[in-house]
Amino acid sequence: xxxxxxxxxxxxxxxxxxxxxxxxxxxxxxxxxxxxxxxxxxxxxxxxxxxxxxxxxxxxxxxxxxxxxxxxxxxxx
Amino acid sequence: xxxxxxxxxxxxxxxxxxxxxxxxxxxxxxxxxxxxxxxxxxxxxxxxxxxxxxxxxxxxxxxxxxxxxxxxxxxxxxxxxxxxxxxxxxxxxxxxxxxxxxxxxxxxxxxxxxxxxxxxxxxxxxxxxxxxxxxxxxxxxxxxxxxxxxxxxxxxxxxxxxxxxxxxxxxxxxxxxxxxxxxxxxxxxxxxxxxxxxxxxxxxxxxxxxxxxxxxxxxxxxxxxxxxxxxxxxxxxxxxxxxxxxxxxxxxxxxxxxxxxxxxxxxxxxxxxxxxxxxxxxxxxxxxxxxxxxxxxxxxxxxxxxxxxxxxxxxxxxxxxxxxxxxxxxxxxxxxxxxxxxxxxxxxxxxxxxxxxxxxxxxxxxxxxxxxxxxxxxxxxxxxxxxxxxxxxxxxxxxxxxxxxxxxxxxxxxxxxxxxxxxxxxxxxxxxxxxxxxx
Numbered sequence: 171x172x173x174x175x176x177x178x179x180x181x182x183x184x185x186x187x188x189x190x191x192x193x194x195x196x197x198x199x200x201x202x203x204x205x206x207x208x209x210x211x212x213x214x215x216x217x218x219x220x221x222x223x224x225x226x227x228x229x230x231x232x233x234x235x236x237x238x239x240x241x242x243x244x245x246x247x
Numbered sequence: 248x249x250x251x252x253x254x255x256x257x258x259x260x261x262x263x264x265x266x267x268x269x270x271x272x273x274x275x276x277x278x279x280x281x282x283x284x285x286x287x288x289x290x291x292x293x294x295x296x297x298x299x300x301x302x303x304x305x306x307x308x309x310x311x312x313x314x315x316x317x318x319x320x321x322x323x324x325x326x327x328x329x330x331x332x333x334x335x336x337x338x339x340x341x342x343x344x345x346x347x348x349x350x351x352x353x354x355x356x357x358x359x360x361x362x363x364x365x366x367x368x369x370x371x372x373x374x375x376x377x378x379x380x381x382x383x384x385x386x387x388x389x390x391x392x393x394x395x396x397x398x399x400x401x402x403x404x405x406x407x408x409x410x411x412x413x414x415x416x417x418x419x420x421x422x423x424x425x426x427x428x429x430x431x432x433x434x435x436x437x438x439x440x441x442x443x444x445x446x447x448x449x450x451x452x453x454x455x456x457x458x459x460x461x462x463x464x465x466x467x468x469x470x471x472x473x474x475x476x477x478x479x480x481x482x483x484x485x486x487x488x489x490x491x492x493x494x495x496x497x498x499x500x501x502x503x504x505x506x507x508x509x510x511x512x513x514x515x516x517x518x519x520x521x522x523x524x525x526x527x528x529x530x531x532x533x534x535x536x537x538x539x540x541x542x543x544x545x546x547x548x549x550x551x552x553x554x555x556x557x558x559x560x561x562x563x564x565x566x567x568x569x570x571x572x573x574x575x576x577x578x579x580x581x582x583x584x585x586x587x588x589x590x591x592x593x594x595x596x597x598x599x600x601x602x603x604x605x606x607x608x609x610x611x612x613x614x615x616x617x618x619x620x621x622x623x624x625x626x627x628x629x630x631x632x633x634x635x636x637x638x639x640x641x642x643x644x645x646x647x648x649x650x651x652x653x654x655x656x657x658x659x660x661x662x663x664x665x666x667x668x669x670x671x672x673x674x675x676x677x678x679x680x681x682x683x684x685x686x
Binding site: 173176178179180182183186187189190191194219222223224225227230231232 | 343367470562572582585586588589592593595596599600603637640644645
């Protein structure tokens with residue numbers, strides 16, 4: 171049971187995490203643009219930062235899953 | 248014979264659907280995203296999702312008390328059940344986090360799991376979203392227009408009031424099966440007088456055969472409003488608009504009936520009150536609403552999980568825990584900052600995942616009770632039971648996985664040095680420890 175629960179949680183969690191990171195980056199960037207009148211500078215920074223956070227955090231989130239894949243492979247092979 | 252079987256199944260399905268559509272159809276749901284306020288306690292709003300979460304807490308406490316009241320060495324009944332659940336959870340947590348950390352994380356992770364699954368499943372009870380306080384929409388519209396008239400303000404943005412046709416039955420106000428939700432709209436830039444005219448025309452359109460002016464944007468003319476009034480007057484079941492009389496005692500009468508008179512731009516006079524001899528306009532504010540269909544509750548859970556994870560990180564590593572985020576290791580210093588940001592974004596993603604799943608399920612069930620009662624709702628109920636379990640498991644498991652990550656020594660991937668993280672597994676082929684063991 172535990173063998174599938176963690177990978178399931180990682181996969182389901184990572185999808186939402188990617189979405190949240192990128193959307194928040196865009197929204198916050200857009201909001202700062204509105205405050206400073208420098209459109210589209212901060213929106214672009216927000217997108218870049220959101221993507222970077224999604225990549226780093228997503229890697230952390232998926233590493234248990236990748237480890238689980240490695241385990242299964244080594245067991246079968 | 249096979250054909251007969253298929254025909255039989257089809258007959259049952261169609262019959263089931265027909266019975267559902269005839270007797271068990273819900274009114275067209277009015278989807279409100281923020282939790283509805285039942286009453287106010289001082290400066291605090293008492294919302295229906297808060298009430299539900301209290302009821303669930305009470306239920307969990309009662310069940311635990313019953314299970315632990317007279318504990319026996321060989322458990323039976325409820326004690327047996329609760330012990331099985333707890334033993335299962337302990338096994339799961341220890342398998343993933345190792346014995347030492349598992350015992351530390353267990354309380355929080357299991358509490359999160361039990362609390363969320365109880366809330367999700369309890370929220371599927373049939374009395375949810377079904378009964379509650381009825382809001383008198385007419386009164387509400389009147390009060391709002393009166394406030395605008397009193398302060399001599401125009402409406403700054405488009406506003407709408409949704410309502411169901413409801414009737415009084417045995418002391419309760421009940422929405423009819425399959426009742427249509429109607430919407431009264433006030434446009435931006437309307438004065439209170441124009442809003443009143445729009446309201447009269449809206450009532451005539453909804454309660455009688457009267458057709459309003461083609462152009463919905465323009466302010467209604469006097470002829471339109473008079474025609475609407477005549478149409479309402481002609482139908483005995485339609486609402487009756489009482490205009491203030493010329494003697495000037497209208498104000499006094501209006502005060503007596505609990506309403507304030509509101510001005511009408513087209514008629515040039517005041518509308519004192521509106522009588523509803525037949526169906527009324529009302530909206531049910533449900534007394535119970537699934538706790539996690541309110542983003543406040545999910546966010547609270549996310550913050551609690553976040554605080555626990557950070558606490559364990561500091562507890563295990565001291566201030567060395569911060570090295571993960573702040574270091575001077577070239578490109579890794581930037582990655583550290585990104586990791587710090589991702590810690591916070593986790594809270595938001597925790598909150599919105601749970602909220603999104605529970606709220607979507609609730610909307611789906613309400614919509615299907617209106618569109619396809621009985622048959623399809625049953626199927627979706629099954630799905631929602633599964634989603635409720637999965638979401639609880641995902642929330643708890645992710646908390647656990649992050650907690651395991653937080654107590655890991657930083658840079659363990661590179662140096663295979665000693666650690667206090669649990670999950671030791673001698674034949675494990677990978678150097679990361681304190682992490683997922685999936686056997």
